[in-house]
Amino acid sequence: MTINKLIRECIQKKQLSANKLLQRLVQEDSTRGNEYKAQAIIIEKCRELGLQLDIWDIEEKQVKKHPFYRCDRGNFDENPNVVGVLKGSGGGKSLILNGHIDVVPEGDRKDWKVDPYSGKVENGRLYGRGATDMKGGTVALLLAIEVMKELEIPLKGDVLFQSVIEEESGGTGTLAALLRGYTADGAIIPEPTNLKVFPKQQGSMWFRITVKGKAAHGGTRYEGVSSIDKAITIVNRLHELEQIRNARITDALFESIPIPVPINVGKIQSGKWPSSVPDIAVIEGRIGVAPNEALKDVEQEMEQWLVETAKTDSWFKENPVEIEWFGGRWQPGDLTIDHPLMTTLSDCYQEVFGKVPVVEASPWGTDGGILSKAGNIPVLIFGPGTTEVAHDANEYIELQKIYEAAEVIALMIYNWCNQEKE
Amino acid sequence: MTINKLIRECIQKKQLSANKLLQRLVQEDSTRGNEYKAQAIIIEKCRELGLQLDIWDIEEKQVKKHPFYRCDRGNFDENPNVVGVLKGSGGGKSLILNGHIDVVPEGDRKDWKVDPYSGKVENGRLYGRGATDMKGGTVALLLAIEVMKELEIPLKGDVLFQSVIEEESGGTGTLAALLRGYTADGAIIPEPTNLKVFPKQQGSMWFRITVKGKAAHGGTRYEGVSSIDKAITIVNRLHELEQIRNARITDALFESIPIPVPINVGKIQSGKWPSSVPDIAVIEGRIGVAPNEALKDVEQEMEQWLVETAKTDSWFKENPVEIEWFGGRWQPGDLTIDHPLMTTLSDCYQEVFGKVPVVEASPWGTDGGILSKAGNIPVLIFGPGTTEVAHDANEYIELQKIYEAAEVIALMIYNWCNQEKE
Numbered sequence: 001m002t003i004n005k006l007i008r009e010c011i012q013k014k015q016l017s018a019n020k021l022l023q024r025l026v027q028e029d030s031t032r033g034n035e036y037k038a039q040a041i042i043i044e045k046c047r048e049l050g051l052q053l054d055i056w057d058i059e060e061k062q063v064k065k066h067p068f069y070r071c072d073r074g075n076f077d078e079n080p081n082v083v084g085v086l087k088g089s090g091g092g093k094s095l096i097l098n099g100h101i102d103v104v105p106e107g108d109r110k111d112w113k114v115d116p117y118s119g120k121v122e123n124g125r126l127y128g129r130g131a132t133d134m135k136g137g138t139v140a141l142l143l144a145i146e147v148m149k150e151l152e153i154p155l156k157g158d159v160l161f162q163s164v165i166e167e168e169s170g171g172t173g174t175l176a177a178l179l180r181g182y183t184a185d186g187a188i189i190p191e192p193t194n195l196k197v198f199p200k201q202q203g204s205m206w207f208r209i210t211v212k213g214k215a216a217h218g219g220t221r222y223e224g225v226s227s228i229d230k231a232i233t234i235v236n237r238l239h240e241l242e243q244i245r246n247a248r249i250t251d252a253l254f255e256s257i258p259i260p261v262p263i264n265v266g267k268i269q270s271g272k273w274p275s276s277v278p279d280i281a282v283i284e285g286r287i288g289v290a291p292n293e294a295l296k297d298v299e300q301e302m303e304q305w306l307v308e309t310a311k312t313d314s315w316f317k318e319n320p321v322e323i324e325w326f327g328g329r330w331q332p333g334d335l336t337i338d339h340p341l342m343t344t345l346s347d348c349y350q351e352v353f354g355k356v357p358v359v360e361a362s363p364w365g366t367d368g369g370i371l372s373k374a375g376n377i378p379v380l381i382f383g384p385g386t387t388e389v390a391h392d393a394n395e396y397i398e399l400q401k402i403y404e405a406a407e408v409i410a411l412m413i414y415n416w417c418n419q420e421k422e
Numbered sequence: 423m424t425i426n427k428l429i430r431e432c433i434q435k436k437q438l439s440a441n442k443l444l445q446r447l448v449q450e451d452s453t454r455g456n457e458y459k460a461q462a463i464i465i466e467k468c469r470e471l472g473l474q475l476d477i478w479d480i481e482e483k484q485v486k487k488h489p490f491y492r493c494d495r496g497n498f499d500e501n502p503n504v505v506g507v508l509k510g511s512g513g514g515k516s517l518i519l520n521g522h523i524d525v526v527p528e529g530d531r532k533d534w535k536v537d538p539y540s541g542k543v544e545n546g547r548l549y550g551r552g553a554t555d556m557k558g559g560t561v562a563l564l565l566a567i568e569v570m571k572e573l574e575i576p577l578k579g580d581v582l583f584q585s586v587i588e589e590e591s592g593g594t595g596t597l598a599a600l601l602r603g604y605t606a607d608g609a610i611i612p613e614p615t616n617l618k619v620f621p622k623q624q625g626s627m628w629f630r631i632t633v634k635g636k637a638a639h640g641g642t643r644y645e646g647v648s649s650i651d652k653a654i655t656i657v658n659r660l661h662e663l664e665q666i667r668n669a670r671i672t673d674a675l676f677e678s679i680p681i682p683v684p685i686n687v688g689k690i691q692s693g694k695w696p697s698s699v700p701d702i703a704v705i706e707g708r709i710g711v712a713p714n715e716a717l718k719d720v721e722q723e724m725e726q727w728l729v730e731t732a733k734t735d736s737w738f739k740e741n742p743v744e745i746e747w748f749g750g751r752w753q754p755g756d757l758t759i760d761h762p763l764m765t766t767l768s769d770c771y772q773e774v775f776g777k778v779p780v781v782e783a784s785p786w787g788t789d790g791g792i793l794s795k796a797g798n799i800p801v802l803i804f805g806p807g808t809t810e811v812a813h814d815a816n817e818y819i820e821l822q823k824i825y826e827a828a829e830v831i832a833l834m835i836y837n838w839c840n841q842e843k844e
Binding site: 229231232328365392 | 527639644657681687698702710
């Protein structure tokens with residue numbers, strides 16, 4: 001029996017326990033600051049698989065000096081990072097399998113037709129916050145490793161499973177794992193690519209723009225300057241900048257993506273009283289960073305663009321906006337498509353599906369940017385689930401896709417880790 | 423000595439105690455729900471002046487059935503309305519002198535160069551929340567009454583001094599006084615007109631508009647619909663409606679006012695996460711109502727206008743905005759300029775200043791709308807202070823204007839209350 005048939009059969013036997021594992025993970029709310037319960041389940045599973053465990057609380061002083069560190073959390077105690085290593089016999093290429101355990105908040109519960117932390121299964125879909133982003137991907141990784149153990153498949157290179165915190169807020173978990181010494185010859189992150197392969201990833205940064213107005217009584221609003229109206233000018237400027245930035249992108253991998261590097265205005269808040277002219281508005285958002293861009297350059301371009309708003313609106317000459325680059329920032333990723341990691345994964349995909357994978361650039365930043373830009377590790381993003389439902393109400397994952405991803409990843413572990421280390 | 427000279431001299435002697443009274447009133451934060459401490463000072467002063475006092479807590483059941491009642495407060499306990507009556511000898515016209523004790527919140531304290539509740543005096547100006555809107559006006563009323571008492575000026579008609587709550591939130595205090603039976607042949611409200619006379623007043627209503635979007639991950643924002651972008655469409659529609667509504671206004675009294683009946687968008691809130699497409703936006707604001715308009719018609723016009731947004735933006739066909747008419751609503755006022763109340767006040771003004779007053783339409787709603795539309799009482803707005811600083815940081819009033827207003831109002835009491843009742 002060929003290795004891929006063995007893997008497929010083994011995964012079929014493990015489906016129910018994989019579903020159960022995912023359900024338990026989704027049932028633990030692992031939003032920022034609450035990751036420990038879901039990590040406890042991960043730790044239990046790693047112990048069961050006999051992985052060499054490393055569980056540690058990130059200390060700010062370990063990470064804060066790194067130029068990629070950007071985090072407003074401060075305290076990471078009791079919400080550990082977890083690494084579980086499956087040691088190879090030596091001489092082969094090592095592989096990091098990285099998933100993040102943190103999830104974004106569930107949003108307005110009224111929009112959910114099921115409890116966001118129920119893990120309810122219906123028609124082959126498992127529902128709940130984090131099902132697709134990315135507890136489903138993490139379960140695929142663990143399933144692939146389980147198959148290696150179960151089938152006692154010999155491996156030369158090490159497999160380094162990582163369950164990290166803080167991905168949704170800028171990647172401090174993955175950065176901490178890197179700074180703790182975990183590196184490898186390649187890495188796979190099973191973010192929800194819908195089983196497409198993303199050798200390039202959009203990076204992104206969060207921004208906060210404070211826009212000034214001038215307060216007045218609403219009945220004489222012409223005596224004031226509305227910070228809401230001025231914020232609208234800025235939002236429109238950001239839409240223009242988005243068009244300009246995206247017109248520059250010619251990479252074929254981005255062809256099918258409507259807006260390769262979006263600028264998303266995610267929050268606005270202005271005013272306290274219906275009949276007063278508001279005098280301050282705060283806008284928060286994220287700007288996408290193309291694979292070939294440096295975050296610093298993107299910061300400068302946006303700052304300059306907003307400074308130039310004063311050319312058409314003199315209010316901003318006297319009252320320039322304040323820009324803050326706060327919270328999350330994700331480095332872009334940029335692997336060439338002829339890299340051995342890419343060709344090996346493509347081959348594995350073909351063996352499983354009998355066709356070449358769809359290769360695209362990812363429309364969002366991942367922790368892959370940190371591994372590649374700060375750790376010089378080749379990274380591919382490949383996983384089950386779709387971004388359409390990530391961060392949204394009624395997030396779900398098709399369970400079948402988890403098994404399929406696990407099959408490709410198991411084969412990838414076998415093929416990659418048994419390649420001679422260069 | 424003429425009556426107006428006597429009045430002027432008396433006021434000059436009372437300036438320091440008037441300043442002190444205003445300072446004490448400003449030092450008590452009388453934002454909504456906290457009016458009682460400032461009212462206690464008013465009560466003390468009314469006692470000193472020997473007025474017939476009526477102090478009562480408004481009960482919701484007393485006012486809620488009135489069609490003009492629109493209030494979300496529910497409980498008014500321990501923040502009483504106050505009426506103090508100076509009885510005339512009979513046969514003359516009565517006069518209501520109405521001021522509100524409530525103030526709007528101080529806003530961002532960082533914007534204040536003095537403590538908003540300091541009542542600090544500098545260069546003839548007294549600073550603090552409520553100084554101009556309208557504790558300064560209330561002090562002018564009390565000063566005028568004090569002069570009547572001090573000079574023992576005989577009056578035929580009654581003077582009804584009213585210190586009411588809730589003006590800033592829609593006028594429940596004045597409505598309650600009216601429903602308690604307080605009526606008169608005329609009324610003066612010393613809102614900050616900068617000593618202009620406003621026989622017509624803009625009314626206004628608060629609105630809350632809820633705008634839907636569709637959530638998505640910010641990196642694939644094209645898969646969602648931003649409630650911020652959709653809210654911008656609505657804000658722009660409101661600006662258009664404002665233009666249309668104001669183009670209709672031809673009343674000469676509005677000539678010098680840039681926007682006679684403004685639509686003010688005072689608040690916006692949308693989104694929770696910088697890298698998510700927000701799916702709900704809430705806008706709050708106030709729409710101005712022209713003197714000749716009924717509130718109901720204005721509601722309908724705005725609702726219809728927003729329904730028609732769907733003609734140019736199909737999103738709103740499937741996702742119509744929700745409009746709520748909440749909180750405050752102020753009836754407009756509309757006194758003809760040849761009304762005896764108007765001509766009498768003009769004469770008094772001329773005696774004091776040696777020139778005719780500037781007559782305009784007020785750019786904001788007052789409790790005058792309730793007195794005139796619900797109580798059929800002729801109302802004029804005339805007071806010290808300017809709207810430019812009302813509701814703003816560093817609100818102040820020029821103390822000299824309080825004395826001048828008091829002089830005109832004292833003379834008005836004398837002239838009006840001694841006119842034969844028709």
